[in-house]
Amino acid sequence: MTVRVRFAPSPTGSLHIGSVRTTLYNWIFARQHGGTLMLRIEDTDQDRLVEGAIDSIYDGLRWMGLQWDEGPREGGRFAPYVQSERLPVYLEHARKLVESGAAYPCFCSKERLDQVRKAQAQRGEVTRYDGHCRSLDPKEAATRTGFERHVIRLKVPDEGTIALDDIVYGHIEWPLKSIDDQVLMKSDGFPTYHLAVVVDDHVMGITHVFRGEDWLPSTPKHLLIYRAFGWDVPPHGHFPNVLGPDSKKLAKRHGATRVEQFRTDGFLPEALLNYLALVGWSPGTEDEIFSLEQLVATWRIEHVQKAGGKWDLERLRWFNGMWIRRLGHEELAARLEPFLPDHWDRAVVRAAVPILQERLVTLADARDLLEFLFVVLVEPDAALLVPKKRTPEEVVAILSRTEVALRYLEPFEAGPIRSALEGVAADRGLSLRDTTIALYPAITGKRAGLPLFDGIALLGKERALARLREAQDRLAA
């Protein structure tokens, strides 16, 4: 049997980091089995649709390097892949269940349902549908459906249990009496999620159902629907949730959760994928750095764990630095492109890449680190110019002595600049370290950053000398 898996997001917002993790696991599983991965859009709730959500899914996953075989834009044997375009399929299936007696039309108004629930709650009972329309005469009910607003409900047995052997969570059983008569078709003619997933997964030949842990409680409903149709239940596997710092499902209020945000913040897709893969899965060895290909080679669904994992931005940042350092210089320069102003001289940027690389945590950090090479003045204030334990007079002396030492220096490169500054240090009876610290703000406008000698060389003699003078003027003022 050829593996066919799917990921099925609802277009209710930008692509969420949690969906990416689920998609990643699906993608790896498909790759490992030479199977097919498909994208299905679950837009059965017309009230929650968000403009541009599908674009966000496509853009985000393409950026991450996860591709799939069938979907709304790529088509496929089971098109359409958008549930709102498949309404007749669900209607037809719902009709079959009504005919077989497994489901029934329900004419109860939302108001009545609310009242029932409220009354039950007051009496301290479990709130659930009271079965009001369950015993209606089928013929009479059928005629009423012609002109009366209604939903279709699944007839859930009152007795017994239903069980699942989940690939990740193991054997789970639910008492049927804890399950409500689930709505299958809504009164607006759209199916509920429960009907739509089961029908589509079956009809589209899905061989493994993988999704987030939060779906576990709904699974018995789905099992019941499979049973009502007389279909085999494909293996299910639930993945633990990605959590916020408060242990609740990761959500907007916890900070950045949109893939797009991480992209603009300067994270590498390699790092995001690597980090994400390790939330809820581990190889059982001490290896931590994994490319997509390496994940395909080592990931095992048996090693996916049950407990939810908290989102840890610091750890993601560490992975990002690791991946940035693994990039070739040309590649890094290319990735930096969207983060740099257009007018910055790319030749200078390229020259700076080797010393920049190990100082980056995100690509966005490059701008701050390189800025001093491209602005006319760095405008350090006097407080910044004078390091602790130094007087302004001392700094002025170092500055002016350096100016002299650099004025006729040839070639104007990091090595000779170092020698020149060693001379300055010796003259002033200082260590090279103290000299560097005293010079650093004058040249870069900052207390720390790229190496000074390279920075001066990159800056060029004219501008370096100008900055040394500017700093002296500022200290004199």
Next chain:
RNA sequence: GGCCCGGUCGCCUAGUGGACUAGGGCGCUUCCCUUUCAAGGAAGAGGUCAUGGGUUCGAAUCCCAUCCGGGCUACCA
């Protein structure tokens, strides 16, 4: 309230009855390297394996109970 799931250092995790004096990574501290900052190297602090009972010669690992956390409980997904 009901049903279900989970619970190893602050965080991600290894561990599936004996090699566990519970291992690795992030973060934190210190040191080395060093032109600042990083990166790199080394060391360290940090865990009564949620708690209490069992089972066993032996339990983080098996069983029971308790506690805590979470998910679901919609004509949302």
